[in-house]
Amino acid sequence: MSTFPAFEVLPAVDLQDGEVVQLVQGERGTEKTYGDPVEAAHRWIDAGANSLHLVDLDGAFDGERGNADAIDAVLEAVDVPTQLGGGIRTAADAIDLLERGVDRVILGTAAVENPDIVAEISETHPDSVVVSLDAKDGEVVVEGWTEGAGISPVEAAERYEDLGAAAILFTNVDVEGRLEGVATEPVRELVEATGVPIIASGGVATLEDVRALEAAGASAVVVGSALYEGNFTLEDAQNAVGE
Secondary structure, three states: OOOOOOOEEEEEEEEEOOEEEEOOOOOOOOOEEOOOHHHHHHHHHHOOOOOEEEEEHHHHHHOOOOOHHHHHHHHHHOOOOEEEEOOOOOHHHHHHHHHOOOOEEEEOHHHHHOOHHHHHHHHHOOOOEEEEEEEEOOEEEEOOOOEEOOOOHHHHHHHHHHOOOOEEEEEEOOOOOOOOOOOOHHHHHHHHHOOOOEEEEOOOOOHHHHHHHHHOOOOEEEEOHHHHOOOOOHHHHHHHOOO
16 A cells, blocks of 8 residues: 555645644744635645645644644545644544544654554554654754754654554754745655655745655655745646656
């Protein structure tokens, strides 16, 4: 089974206080607001999205899923695969979400603090765990990008591949949310070091960035600000790759 049979462009639906937002470099207080999550989800599906990337930002910062109702509303409203991250701290939380209709759960801090959680969830729900590795200056960071974990992305990815991760979501915090372009070398390193799909996130500003990440070997890319700001359309991004 391949999690991503072809390169995929995943629109980001990041939620804070029940609304869609985009942050700059993951910092609270930098957000721009883009309205209702269900409307955003429909907008991207109508534009051709094959799946959606949902993030509970309040959950990521506070460790508790603050946008559960809004996310439930999105899950009820859409019929494409979804992956959800932010505030999922236990295997029970993850399995509950998977059984309620989320296709893949994204674990960040929980997987860093307790790697075995990946194997525990994968045992009953294979191919359902995406491990989120956020890197700053070549080091994995946790707790909303505030603390270094003392491990490189490649070392971490190899560990989670062995534990059954279906994919690695790699966010380069150095370029995240700035619309200034992507860094492809860290993505290439991860692709070469592991056998699991790498989902790239952070810094996508142009169609050239999307192409560059595909060329670096990524299996998918998460795009947020560039789509919401109208730098290009989802259709443009899908047409730019796999040609």
